[in-house]
Amino acid sequence: MTDRFAERLLEWYDKHGRHDLPWHQDRSPYRVWVSEIMLQQTQVTTVIPYFQAFMERFPTVQNLAEAPADDVLSHWSGLGYYARARNLQKAAVQVMEDHGGEFPDNQDKLEALPGIGRSTAAAIIAQAWDRRAAILDGNVKRVLARYHAVPGWPGQTTTLNALWAHAERHTPHTRARDYTQAIMDLGAMVCTRSRPACGECPLQGGCEARARNEVTLYPGSKPKKAKPEKATWMLILEDVEGRILLEQRPPSGIWGGLWSLPELDPAYGAEELEEACEQRFGLTCSQPDLITGFRHTFSHYHLHIQPARLQVAHSQVIREPGTHRWLHRDEALALGLPAPVRSLLTNPEQATLL
DNA sequence: TAATCGTGGCT
DNA sequence: TAGCCAAGATT
Structure with a gap:
């Protein structure tokens, strides 16, 4: 790393980032995991009440593993993508049976659990253990696609690979937890999809899309198809x-x-x-x-x-x-x-x- | 690679 | 207001 991407981002995060979301207190692997699954393709404000109720009903991974499936699904009702709830309980059972009730703390073993992919595994590692792991969610894709003017839309393999490479390269060896939260916060609060607040962005000096005055052209939009x-x-x-x-x-x-x-x-x-x-x-x-x-x-x-x-x-x-x-x-x-x-x-x- | 899987907010 | 999209993963 020759630029100061992470450094500038963390400085911004300390002043303007989100530091007190419900899953930010007591960052146990279990709480972090549940929050990350709920937050897949789901906005923060939607998740908050579900997370609170879910944690009250299933405070530990053992409670979740032993609960009736109906009970888990009813706590997911209205949240959508219900395979997440089914996978969540499957994974809870696996944690109990295969890992003695303790969450595995490495990328491969986390990805082996149902519902946890590359980005979610990395998010858990960074948030729960404060260890270096690169995430690539919708926010990070948008920030990086703009910063590096990455062509194409993230559904394409070459585009996705390029974004992952940038994500890995920018992730710092220290303050991994804060960094992953920071780049997501930047995407959610400054580098937004429409009307990005480039004037308030700590990365504006190095942003290639901004230099070209083409910020909203990135990331490329997915080809649309008629809905039957x-x-x-x-x-x-x-x-x-x-x-x-x-x-x-x-x-x-x-x-x-x-x-x-x-x-x-x-x-x-x-x-x-x-x-x-x-x-x-x-x-x-x-x-x-x-x-x-x-x-x-x-x-x-x-x-x-x-x-x-x-x-x-x-x-x-x-x-x-x-x-x-x-x-x-x-x-x-x-x-x-x-x-x-x-x-x-x-x-x-x-x-x-x- | 492309389709599938939900719901609510935003423009 | 109808379409786009969000803290993606699975098949």
């Missing part, structure tokens, strides 16, 4: 006692492992729903009431959700008994539910009959 439109029936099956039928989704795929409302193929017409419920669940239902549908946008497609409410005479489900439950509304909301299902059940007054 999909549709589904979402069934609100209600028995005479006001209980609702919940169905646990398969472990992989969208909302994997979460409890949700039963769905039917959109190829069914409204007049066929009653018969379909009979076939699928062995339930005798009333004619469906259709509720105003809505469009839910995912990263890769749009999903038109068409709710239908049916009254059920006797509440028994013959098929797949382990994956269905009749629950009252408040009991259902205590489970892990997808966000649109949660809002559908939370605001029934918003549901207009068609």
Whole structure:
């Protein structure tokens, strides 16, 4: 290193960085790990309340390893990317069984745990043990792509390799913990995606994109593709006692492992729903009431959700008994539910009959 | 290599 | 307001 990248960055961090986020007090490997997983593709302000509740319910890795899977998922409900929650508990079990309850403190063994990749492993090493390890999250990618005017978008291998090389080279041998926090804070607070505050940046003197007056051209943007439109029936099956039928989704795929409302193929017409419920669940239902549908946008497609409410005479489900439950509304909301299902059940007054 | 996996904030 | 994107990892 011939420039003073890390030095300038740390000086800025001491004055302007974030020093008191919830996971900054008591930086045990367990707390650092949970925070890093929650923060994957998720903004800090969203994570904070989830982190607090999660730590209160699962204070140690042993508590997490021994908890019911439903309990873990319910604490993740609304946070998204639910494979993170499933992997989190798998990893907790591995830490207990393979590492005697102590987190491994090196890159390779951390990456062997499910849900921990190269950047997250490095973040844990730097934050928990204050040892040198290069991270490369969205903030660091943006800072480095601008500072070095790295062409291309980070999805390309050559671009990604270049960014990793810069990340490794800039990471200092001292104050590794502060440095990793500092470069993320810079990306989040100064070198932002839009309207970066270059005038307040400690690295403005060496920033190649700024020298070219092309800051917002970096990093390159990912090529956009049209999102396909999909549709589904979402069934609100209600028995005479006001209980609702919940169905646990398969472990992989969208909302994997979460409890949700039963769905039917959109190829069914409204007049066929009653018969379909009979076939699928062995339930005798009333004619469906259709509720105003809505469009839910995912990263890769749009999903038109068409709710239908049916009254059920006797509440028994013959098929797949382990994956269905009749629950009252408040009991259902205590489970892990997808966000649109949660809002559908939370605001029934918003549901207009068609 | 490219698709998949969620939700909420921002513009 | 519709699209972009965020403390990425997995398949």
